[in-house]
Amino acid sequence: MQGVDTAWADAPGLSDRELKAITRLVYEKSGITLHSGKRALVLARLQKRVIQGGFGSFERYLQHVQADATGDELTALLDAIATNHTSFFREAQHFDFLRNVVLPPLASRSPGLPILGWSAACSSGEEPYTIAMSCVQQLGDQAQRQVRLLASDLSTKVLRVARAGVYHADRVSGLPLDTLRRFFEKGLGAQQGTVRVNAALRRMIDFRQINLLEPPPAGTPFDFIFCRNVMIYFDQQVQQRVVQGLERQLAPGGYLFISHSESLNGVTHGLTWVAPAIYRKAPR
Secondary structure, eight states: OTTOOHHHHTOOOOOHHHHHHHHHHHHHHHOOOOOGGGHHHHHHHHHHHHHHTTOOSHHHHHHHHHHOTTOHHHHHHHHHHOOOOOOTTSSTHHHHHIIIIIHHHHHTSSTTOOEEEEETTOTTTHHHHHHHHHHHHHHTHHHHHHEEEEEEESOHHHHHHHHHTEEEGGGGTTSOHHHHHHHEEEOOGGGTTEEEEOHHHHTTEEEEEOOTTSOOOOSSOEEEEEOOSSGGGSOHHHHHHHHHHHHHHEEEEEEEEOOTTOOOTTOOOOOEEEETTEEEOOOO
């Protein structure tokens, strides 16, 4: 038929057996649960890779993923499957709580004692940059000397965006003008229509690929952890593993922020609810 790409005309279908195999692999490697209603999502996000790689079928593609000793193809598969939707100052009440409740006592501790935070599902970077902005808004120049943030995600694709800190201007159009002037640089020439988070803010954040199913990063415990809009993709068993890992990484008196669309009901933990979607580890 005129105008039809023959490669797509011959695109492989996705059998129930192949869907089950992909679902099992994604769950084992990331904890993300793909129920049977996700067939269209899996097909849309992986079919192009199957065609361009010349695999001919999803079964042969999966064989390639499992045989790839580098793990690069598995990473690409998980990048394609993962849903990454975020925005600056999303669920703004959390950042008000961070500024007004969490940061003041931390800043008044021994001079020079670092304030450590972790954005544990940072996606394309809007959340950790918002955390950094909130710290500067509350603490001023002290934040850039004292606050150190770890930002992590499973997806290498979104981490590249996050590290660059470059966003289309539409992504920041709802921010106050003083926030834009203070924390963003306007793109010029070939970069017109974009903004970049300023260098001082970028230096506050260490971006890393971390799988929440694996042992959390070793080191000094965190004063606060944001892990929002990710546990909705996990079943209760995986939620339990993730929350226990995050709790171990919190300093005494540290705070865990989850999304308002999430709940820790049914998850065993030692944290105390202090505000909507905010929990605290007992102080010493």
